[in-house]
Amino acid sequence: MAKQTAKTTKRSLAVINTIQKLGGATLDELTGELEIARSTIHLHLQTLLEEGYLTKEGAVYHIGLRFLNHGEYARSRKKAYTLAKQTVTELSDRIDEEVEFVVENDNRGILVHESFHPDSHFPSKERHISTAPSSAGIYYYLHSVATGKAILAELPDERVEAVLDDRGLPRQTAHTITDQDDFIRELEQIRDRGVAFADEEYVDGLREVGRRVTGPDGSVLGAIAIIGPKYRFTDERYTTELPEILIEYVDDLETEISDSYLDDYR
Template sequence: MTRQTAKTTKRSLGVIDTIQTQGGATLEELTDELEMSRSTVHLHLRTLLDEGYLTKEGAVYHIGLRFLNHGEYARSRKTAYTLAKQTVTELSNEIDEEVEFVVENDNRGILVYESFHPDSHFPSKERHISTAPSSAGIYYYLHCVATGKAILAALPDDRVEAILDDWGLPRQTTQTITDRNALLEELEQVRERGVAFADEEYVDGLREVGRCVRGPDGRVLGAVAIIGPKYRFTDDRYTTELPAILAEYVDDLEATIEDSYLEEFR
């Protein structure tokens, strides 16, 4: 059964997404891009502008800073996310590599926190997919990054199938897994190992090691990944050393999250 949705809201969200995708757009450009009349597009723009969700520079509309308020609230609302930020920073400082915390949202992975170590000279994944100065809020397909595989491996089979039905297996590099059965087999290996690997599957030359983060009730909260260039992620460092360090940090994070839950309900 198809769920009922508010068409006006969906249209406003479409306007917002188009403006962000195009890096700003005029009324005429939006009218050409969207299947709406000029007057309807203008009504949505005026409403969003009046409410602070858009800003206008000359004839060009841009995303407004009011979204920053909502975004910061969303990622700080849960104590577990704040604790994950500390883990990301501390882990990155210890190993001098990029570390990410990713949460599943809309059947994809959304980057909540990232620590890109200043001594690392390999460009962040963000530079390959966005010109934004911050990576937070970037979406990843779950099948091609280590955090995504770690999350998928921790979800029930029917949920995994629903995610794959929703987004498919888009190819990002020549190493991306695009066969469903092959991915399901790898997810079984992730369950056995406790960590996920992504070897140049999202960006050429980039390797990742990821581990799922669970709450005290076993629910999937997200995943943490260590990310770096293939020339530094070699042999035992990639397959053994970094996974062991990551497991230690995630275990500590889960214990801290559990303590915070117990403290909250005392």
């Protein structure tokens, strides 16, 4: 049976997403982009404007700061996410590289926390994902990043198939795995070794090492990855040293998460 959805809500979301995609938009621009009547778009704009979800500068509508309140609430709602933020910062400080915590959302990976070390910035990746100081909230295709692979490796086969059917395996670089059979074999290897590698699969010249983060019940909460340029992620540092450090930090994080859950029931 087909899922029932609210058409009005979907239209409001389409307006919001289009405004963000365009970096701000006028009513005329939205009318040209969306298959929605101009009068209907205007009604959605006025409602969102009155509620603080949009702001207007001249004739141009922009995303409003009220979304910031919801976003901060969402990423601090779970104690595990707050603990992950601390781990991301401490790990980045230790290894002088970029570290990210990513969670699965809508069959993609969403960046929840990141820590940029002064020596870790990789310009190609920053230009690819955002021009903002923080990239929190951006989405990744799960198959092309180490965090995404680490998460998928923890999911049941039918769930993995659903994700791949929904999002596919789009090519990000010449190194991205785009064959489903090859990708399934990659997930099997990740399960065996406990870490995921993404070798220039999201951005040319960028390497990643990722490991899943699980809760006390064994469910996957997200994943943490160490990310940096290929010229620094060489030989044993990439294949052995960084994975060992990452496993150490994630194991400690999972212990903290388990302890916090126990504290809630004492």
